[in-house]
Amino acid sequence: MLDRLDRAPHRAPGDAMSRPGPRRRAPVDAASLMEDLETIKRGAMADSAWAPAIRAVELQGRHIGLWRNDAPPQSSLADLINEAAANGDGDREQSG
Numbered sequence: 283m284l285d286r287l288d289r290a291p292h293r294a295p296g297d298a299m300s301r302p303g304p305r306r307r308a309p310v311d312a313a314s315l316m317e318d319l320e321t322i323k324r325g326a327m328a329d330s331a332w333a334p335a336i337r338a339v340e341l342q343g344r345h346i347g348l349w350r351n352d353a354p355p356q357s358s359l360a361d362l363i364n365e366a367a368a369n370g371d372g373d374r375e376q377s378g
Contacts, residue, residue, distance in 0.1 A: 316345060 308314065319338045326335035343349055357365075 316342060
């Protein structure tokens with residue numbers, strides 16, 4: 283089977299992946315994005331594809347202000363190491 287896949291053409295017959303002519307996109311705004319997310323959510327739920335449906339709901343909720351995190355951002359490991367080095371915390375010997 284793998285041999286057959288190796289010999290398969292790399293492009294679909296008739297170049298199905300290309301689009302005919304230039305395509306103009308409508309301007310993106312919040313309303314159109316919310317409409318697109320609603321379409322994705324409904325289609326995903328109809329197909330019982332729960333992961334994309336939940337992600338669409340999460341993005342819709344984020345847009346209306348749910349799941350806000352007012353906590354300060356967490357420090358990265360690099361930040362903690364640099365802070366410890368600057369404070370001289372790395373000079374202590376461990377007894378054990």
